[in-house]
Amino acid sequence: MIKRVYIDTSVIGGYFDKEFEDVTKPFFDIILDKRIKILVSEVLELELYRAPEYVLVFYESLPVELIERVELTDEVKDLAEKYISEKVVGKASLADCQHIALATINKADVLASWNFKHIVNLERIRGYNSINFREGYQMTEIRTPKEIFNYEDNNR
Numbered sequence: 001m002i003k004r005v006y007i008d009t010s011v012i013g014g015y016f017d018k019e020f021e022d023v024t025k026p027f028f029d030i031i032l033d034k035r036i037k038i039l040v041s042e043v044l045e046l047e048l049y050r051a052p053e054y055v056l057v058f059y060e061s062l063p064v065e066l067i068e069r070v071e072l073t074d075e076v077k078d079l080a081e082k083y084i085s086e087k088v089v090g091k092a093s094l095a096d097c098q099h100i101a102l103a104t105i106n107k108a109d110v111l112a113s114w115n116f117k118h119i120v121n122l123e124r125i126r127g128y129n130s131i132n133f134r135e136g137y138q139m140t141e142i143r144t145p146k147e148i149f150n151y152e153d154n155n156r
Contacts (some may be wrong), residue, residue, distance in 0.1 A: 002110060002148065004068065005031065006039040006103035008096075009047040010114035011145055012059050016052075020114050020145075027112070027145035028062075037068045039108050043098045070106040072098060079105065079135065088127030093118045100128050103140050110141040110148055120144050 014020035048056050080097035096118040103111040113119040129139045
């Protein structure tokens with residue numbers, strides 16, 4: 001059973017996005033109902049401060065007991081830099097790499113994202129995980145919110 005889900009900023013924003021809201025709203029309902037921990041970081045929070053105010057208000061309304069804050073340590077920064085130096089993504093995607101490294105080092109059950117260009121992308125996932133494996137870290141499950149839960153039966 002999934003107990004800890006690292007979310008990036010796109011998942012919070014997806015709650016209000018016409019393209020993603022039909023899945024993102026039930027995703028949060030399941031999180032709240034099943035009492036699943038949401039892993040968040042200062043990377044997410046810094047990105048949210050640049051988002052519309054209602055996105056930040058939604059984030060701040062999430063029950064504090066379901067939020068586990070993870071830290072942007074030197075170990076996280078080093079792993080994120082490896083993703084860039086080995087060209088999984090370019091330098092402009094540092095925050096995306098930090099999200100992946102945060103989820104990896106903090107052993108999240110899964111990372112949820114709607115970022116198809118830099119995160120939820122098979123080629124990139126293979127790149128991140130090959131570096132994780134080589135560096136002695138776990139393989140990180142990276143999925144869209146739609147892929148994480150069974151939305152037909154919320155009783156599981």
